[in-house]
Amino acid sequence: MKHETMAASRPSLFRRLAQPITEIFGLSRSLALTIVLLVSALLILAVFWFFYSAPPHTITITSGVPGSSFQANAEKYRQILAHKGVTLKILPSEGSLQNLQRLNDPSTAVEIGFVQGGMTNGPSRFNLVSLGSISYQPLMVFYRGSTTLGLLSDVKSKRLDIGPVGSGTRALALELLKLNGIELGGTNVFVDLEAADPTRALLDGTVDAVFLMGDSASPQEMRRLLVTPGVQLLNFAQADGYIRRISYLNKLELPKGSIDFGKDIPPHDVYILGPTVELLARPNLHPALCDLLIEAAQEVHGGASVLKRKGEFPAPLEHDYPISTEASRYYKSGKSFLYRSLPFWVASVVNRILVVFVPLLVLLIPTLRAIPSVLKLRVKLHTYRWYRALLLVERELLEPLTEQRREQILDRLNEIEKAVNKMKVPASFADQFYGLRGHIAFVRDRLTH
Numbered sequence: 001m002k003h004e005t006m007a008a009s010r011p012s013l014f015r016r017l018a019q020p021i022t023e024i025f026g027l028s029r030s031l032a033l034t035i036v037l038l039v040s041a042l043l044i045l046a047v048f049w050f051f052y053s054a055p056p057h058t059i060t061i062t063s064g065v066p067g068s069s070f071q072a073n074a075e076k077y078r079q080i081l082a083h084k085g086v087t088l089k090i091l092p093s094e095g096s097l098q099n100l101q102r103l104n105d106p107s108t109a110v111e112i113g114f115v116q117g118g119m120t121n122g123p124s125r126f127n128l129v130s131l132g133s134i135s136y137q138p139l140m141v142f143y144r145g146s147t148t149l150g151l152l153s154d155v156k157s158k159r160l161d162i163g164p165v166g167s168g169t170r171a172l173a174l175e176l177l178k179l180n181g182i183e184l185g186g187t188n189v190f191v192d193l194e195a196a197d198p199t200r201a202l203l204d205g206t207v208d209a210v211f212l213m214g215d216s217a218s219p220q221e222m223r224r225l226l227v228t229p230g231v232q233l234l235n236f237a238q239a240d241g242y243i244r245r246i247s248y249l250n251k252l253e254l255p256k257g258s259i260d261f262g263k264d265i266p267p268h269d270v271y272i273l274g275p276t277v278e279l280l281a282r283p284n285l286h287p288a289l290c291d292l293l294i295e296a297a298q299e300v301h302g303g304a305s306v307l308k309r310k311g312e313f314p315a316p317l318e319h320d321y322p323i324s325t326e327a328s329r330y331y332k333s334g335k336s337f338l339y340r341s342l343p344f345w346v347a348s349v350v351n352r353i354l355v356v357f358v359p360l361l362v363l364l365i366p367t368l369r370a371i372p373s374v375l376k377l378r379v380k381l382h383t384y385r386w387y388r389a390l391l392l393v394e395r396e397l398l399e400p401l402t403e404q405r406r407e408q409i410l411d412r413l414n415e416i417e418k419a420v421n422k423m424k425v426p427a428s429f430a431d432q433f434y435g436l437r438g439h440i441a442f443v444r445d446r447l448t449h
Helices: 002-008 013-025 031-051 071-082 096-103 168-180 200-203 219-226 239-245 287-301 325-333 336-343 344-396 403-422 428-449
Strands: 058-062 087-093 112-116 129-137 139-146 159-161 209-212 231-233 249-256 270-274 274-281
Touching: 002 031, 002 344, 031 344, 058 096, 071 087, 071 287, 096 112, 096 168, 096 200, 096 274, 112 168, 129 287, 129 325, 139 200, 139 219, 159 403, 168 239, 200 209, 200 219, 200 231, 209 219, 239 249, 239 270, 274 287, 287 325, 287 344, 336 344, 344 428, 403 428
Parallel strands: 058 087, 058 112, 159 209
Antiparallel strands: 112 274, 129 274, 139 209, 139 231, 249 270
């Protein structure tokens, strides 16, 4: 019971903090407590925001089928981000369409994904943003036989593998075939194979033609078919017409001999079609991670290849989704000074200190420094008020006084002294307070003698 009484008699932490403010500045206890609580709340909020705004250590990417270029690129991204202390989790998928569905699905914990151009199907639930186009995604149509097919329509009535359901390959193949009067349910036989089977199926005669793209097939399989005797790559002679009808497609040229100069593969220039691949993200992706991902994309996709020039990708090419604000800033000016000069996580801490605590100090320091000035003005105004009253009393002493008039003036002087004694004066202004009281005593002494 004794301990409970002692605990109850102790002032709370906030009251102990408010007590010096009350004594020094002469504020009421409630006002001093309010100031302490407000400053404490701002500090707590700043600390919370400092930790809350930190970039996550782990993010998840939805990639492609195992062995595809999407999956291979995701693995390269993971190695690069690991050197920065960020873990990239890779979630395999069936291709671009499923990647887009996952990014739009709130129950799926993915932040970024590879999606080929032209895959938009209705509004995005998350208003996805693009971190830029990272590469071309060539569509390669391989077929068996010694007869050269001049047009895509020549595959009519043939057995076709157009890629797995959910892949960008299938979506683009169906769109191109439809332009040539070939649709599901027609005279063609559409054979659905596993991602690793198209090459074998074409070579053993199960299918007559296969449509391959990087989201559902590996570059090694496509290269294998390019050098396999008896297998030909369809030349899109009407490529200019296709890219005008389908705005997201690009005309790509595979130059003569560029695959194998010794064997002259391909034996002539081949035109193929392909959209670009975009790195899409949910809009709440942390800005620092946005920079890291574009930096990784530059390392992975920035080199030259048969179908692109050095430095052509990544690029802020806006297609179905807008380029994010952070990505646009990065493409224009690169990484900020801190992230160029310091390790990633050190730069992150310094950046958050500058963003969170510096503005708080800029706000609090002038505010707290203004308190003494305001109090000084307040005390002076109160003091001058009673000095004016005291001067009026003293001026009356210059005239001859009757006893009754003397008593009246003495009553007024007592009232002034009583009011002054009730003033709440900060300890730092005690000299002015006692000076005023001394002057009141001086006037009283003149009045009574």
